[in-house]
Amino acid sequence: MAGNLILVVNPGSTSTKLALYDGEEPRSTETLRHDRETLNRFAGVWEQYDFRMDAVLRWVGARAAGYNAVAAIGGLLRPLSGGTYRVNFRMLDDARKNLQGEHVSNLGCAMAAALAEKQKCNAYIVDPVSVDEFEPLARYSGHPLVERRTLSHALNIHAAARRAAKHLNVQFEQSKFVIAHLGGGFSVAPVKGGKIIDVNDANSDGPFSPERTGGLPLQQFITLCYSGTYTEGQIRTLVRGRGGLSAYLGTNDAQEVERRIGGGDARAREVFDAMAYQIAKEIGAMAAVLEGSLHAIVLTGGLASSKALTDPISRRIRFIAPVLLFPGEDEMQALALGVLRVLRGDEAALEY
Numbered sequence: 001m002a003g004n005l006i007l008v009v010n011p012g013s014t015s016t017k018l019a020l021y022d023g024e025e026p027r028s029t030e031t032l033r034h035d036r037e038t039l040n041r042f043a044g045v046w047e048q049y050d051f052r053m054d055a056v057l058r059w060v061g062a063r064a065a066g067y068n069a070v071a072a073i074g075g076l077l078r079p080l081s082g083g084t085y086r087v088n089f090r091m092l093d094d095a096r097k098n099l100q101g102e103h104v105s106n107l108g109c110a111m112a113a114a115l116a117e118k119q120k121c122n123a124y125i126v127d128p129v130s131v132d133e134f135e136p137l138a139r140y141s142g143h144p145l146v147e148r149r150t151l152s153h154a155l156n157i158h159a160a161a162r163r164a165a166k167h168l169n170v171q172f173e174q175s176k177f178v179i180a181h182l183g184g185g186f187s188v189a190p191v192k193g194g195k196i197i198d199v200n201d202a203n204s205d206g207p208f209s210p211e212r213t214g215g216l217p218l219q220q221f222i223t224l225c226y227s228g229t230y231t232e233g234q235i236r237t238l239v240r241g242r243g244g245l246s247a248y249l250g251t252n253d254a255q256e257v258e259r260r261i262g263g264g265d266a267r268a269r270e271v272f273d274a275m276a277y278q279i280a281k282e283i284g285a286m287a288a289v290l291e292g293s294l295h296a297i298v299l300t301g302g303l304a305s306s307k308a309l310t311d312p313i314s315r316r317i318r319f320i321a322p323v324l325l326f327p328g329e330d331e332m333q334a335l336a337l338g339v340l341r342v343l344r345g346d347e348a349a350l351e352y
Contacts, residue, residue, distance in 0.1 A: 004343055006336045007067040007115060009056060011107045014039065016052050020064040021336035028063045029332065032056070045104045046096060053111060060115065069343060070116045071335040074128020075106030076151065082131045082158055082196070083350045084338040087113045087123040091352040100130060100151065124349065126338030127155040131196060138198040138289075152189060152199040153181040153301070159334040160300045160326050161191045167324065168295055176294040178286045178321075180279060180313075182303035183329065184252070185209050188282040190289040198289050200282060203240050207278035210252040210303075213243030214278065245271065258308050276309050280316035287320045300326040 005027075010017040014036055019029040032055050042048045074085070075095050085091065087109045095106040109125050116123035131154035141148045157179050164179075165172040173193050181187040185202035186209045200206030200214075208214040216239075225235055238247075246252040248271045249260070260268035283297055297317055299310050305327035314323045341347040 003068050004340060005067045006069050006071055006339050007060065007064050008071045008332050008335045009108065009111050009115065010073045010331055010335065011052060011104050011111065013104055016056060017332060018056060018059055018064070019332045019336065020067060023340060024337065026332070030059055030063070032059065045102055045107060048104070049107055049110065052107065053114065056111065056115070067119055067121065069121050069339050070112040070123040071339040072108035072112035072123065072125050073105045073155070073331065073335065074125035074130070075108055076100035076103050077128050077130045077352070079130055079132030079150065080352065081133060081350070082127050082154060082194070084124050084126045084342050084347060085352050086349045087116070087125060088352055091125070105129065124339050124342065126335050127158050129154055133195040133197060135197045149201065150196070150199055151201060151203065152187040152196060153183065153185070153202065153329070154196060155331055155334050156181050156300060156329040157187060157189055157191060157196055158194065159330070160298050161194055163326060164296055164298050164324055170295050176290050177296055177298055178283050178290070178294055179298040179300060180283055181329070182279070182299060182301040182309070185212050186214070186279065188279070188286050190286040192290065198286060206282050208244040208275055210254055211241055211244050211246045213239045213247070245275070254303055254306060254309070258306065261308060272308060273312055276312040277316070280313045283313070283317050284320065292320065294321045296322045296324050298324045298326055301329050302327070304328070
């Protein structure tokens with residue numbers, strides 16, 4: 001459809017995903033792979049910007065001319081409501097400051113702005129990880145020096161909520177779901193009327209995942225921190241990067257764990273079951289936020305395709321509500337659709 005050509009850019013740890021959408025349909029897609037050794041030569045993510053943009057511009061020049069808008073993944077920006085945001089100078093400044101942490105997704109808005117400038121169109125981000133729709137009680141941690149914050153897989157959670165409401169023929173504004181995003185990290189959220197009103201911090205709370213510890217027994221963890229055995233950096237890596245399956249089984253590859261289980265590895269079976277057990281417990285806790293009144297529980301993300309994981313989760317939670325499986329996370333489509341809603345006038349673009 002004329003006027004609805006959307007260029008989508010999504011920088012990841014060792015890749016940059018690109019797509020050109022014509023309305024709801026992808027016209028062209030590509031994943032540009034970046035050599036890990038090359039990326040390691042850069043001091044930080046912002047030093048990678050020119051290297052990544054050179055590759056992006058070559059692809060765009062050959063495959064994606066004439067776009068009407070640019071959509072990009074959002075980074076660790078200031079807390080904001082969910083929606084589609086027009087890229088502006090304040091957003092670019094916060095992204096370059098790595099406001100809530102250094103992450104490659106912070107490059108997204110800057111890449112989108114540069115690409116939009118070439119085409120004299122608008123650049124947008126959709127549902128960044130810093131989406132904050134918490135209700136007041138969700139902010140309490142147990143001590144005023146530490147407030148619970150919301151950094152989650154908001155893009156896929158919001159997209160899954162829309163999909164579930166459509167699937168069940170439920171009015172989106174009245175819908176109530178618990179949505180569990182199961183990927184490299186896990187975000188489990190009660191979603192009311194499309195708002196993420198609570199969620200675990202995927203970096204340090206909730207269930208353990210392929211490479212993250214999730215919540216740990218606090219007193220034992222304090223002892224570990226002050227044991228003199230680990231530096232602060234090593235502790236942070238232990239929690240986020242070398243925890244979970246990686247710590248217990250020496251791999252963060254869930255498919256490899258399933259192969260071990262198929263070969264009779266009882267330890268792998270127990271660890272995988274423990275991960276499912278913790279996910280189910282977190283879903284139950286988030287169902288309590290909605291007072292047990294919800295339309296469905298949604299399992300989404302890459303690991304939602306694993307029956308070895310979803311079956312034991314479902315057995316423990318199906319008494320609460322019907323369980324829907326939406327495997328994978330189509331971030332590119334979710335980004336394109338967020339901008340398309342603005343181009344069609346279904347939603348207004350938000351200002352950062």
